Amino acid sequence: MNQFQTMTVTALKDYVATLDIQSYPNLIMDLKVDTRSAVKKIAESLEKKVLAQNNEIKRINNMKSIENTFYQKGIKNIGGIDEVGRGPLAGPVVTCVIILKPESQRLYVNDSKKVSKKNREILCQQLIEDALDFAIGQVENDMIDEINILNATKKAMTDSLDTLTVKPELLLIDALQIDTKITQKAIVHGDARSYAIAAASIIAKVYRDNLMQLYHEQYPEYGFDHNMGYGTAAHLEALREFGPTPIHRKSFIKNLGL
Structure with a gap:
């Protein structure tokens, strides 16, 4: 019997919450031998997180392959x-x-x-x-x-x-x-x-998003805090009602029939 088999499920969840993902593999092995279904579900959940992180590490390694080719050339x-x-x-x-x-x-x-x-x-x-x-x-x-x-x-x-x-x-x-x-x-x-x-x-x-948040404070009618200046339906309606602001691109809105 390992130490986790004497812990309640609630106590075990609280303990797991204090750990980083590097600690999961050894813990998973201990949890899998527990007969309680709730504990086995915790083990399965941790396994999925470890797998997801490993896949993410592979993805980032692949993304860096272009740069690494040049790093290797000095x-x-x-x-x-x-x-x-x-x-x-x-x-x-x-x-x-x-x-x-x-x-x-x-x-x-x-x-x-x-x-x-x-x-x-x-x-x-x-x-x-x-x-x-x-x-x-x-x-x-x-x-x-x-x-x-x-x-x-x-x-x-x-x-x-x-x-x-x-x-x-x-x-x-x-x-x-x-x-x-x-x-x-x-x-x-x-x-x-x-x-x-x-x-x-x-x-x-x-x-740019932070900048558009500031513009939203100047021109709140246009919803720049969430549309970031893109032509959403609400943004187009605001243009129809209030007209363009000094930050609107005239070349972009001239063909919209506004």
Whole structure:
């Protein structure tokens, strides 16, 4: 008989809640020999969590395979670049370039759209801690109207590069080529395939979402705190009722019949 067989199910659940996942494998073996069905269910639950974490570790290792190929060639300062806000009717397009320490390996880094708001904010802080350097680029709606969203996105990227203190030896970019002398590699669906690009997408998303929260305080009728400037039905209705704000992209709304 092991120590857990003398514990009540409630006491066992409370004990498990104090442990980290690294402690689970040995515990699972002890719980599986318990005859109580409730305890066996706890063991099954812990097994699923261990399996999920192992799968996540494999996914992150796969995401880092692109960067690791270059690290092995002696290229250490790899800049990941991504954007958020190409599609909204209002607000700026925001980009981030980040140069991560080669050992950075945070679980759950992914395309920012696939990460919950809470986890994005946690990961944002962790990735900044892991960064050798990072910078934000931002192009406002008036400039987007003037030069179009694609060129505005590229401008935000090059602007962010210009403000870095640590200069990258290589850039990994999500499906774009930009005007820079730095060697660059465009990766289709890069925010789902490259750890560095995904990291950039998370930081850019958190930055822009926080900015749109501030705009919501100025223009509460438009719901910027939850639509982030995208053209939801409620946002379009607000445009019909109140007209555009100074942060709306005229080139985006002119064909909406508003």
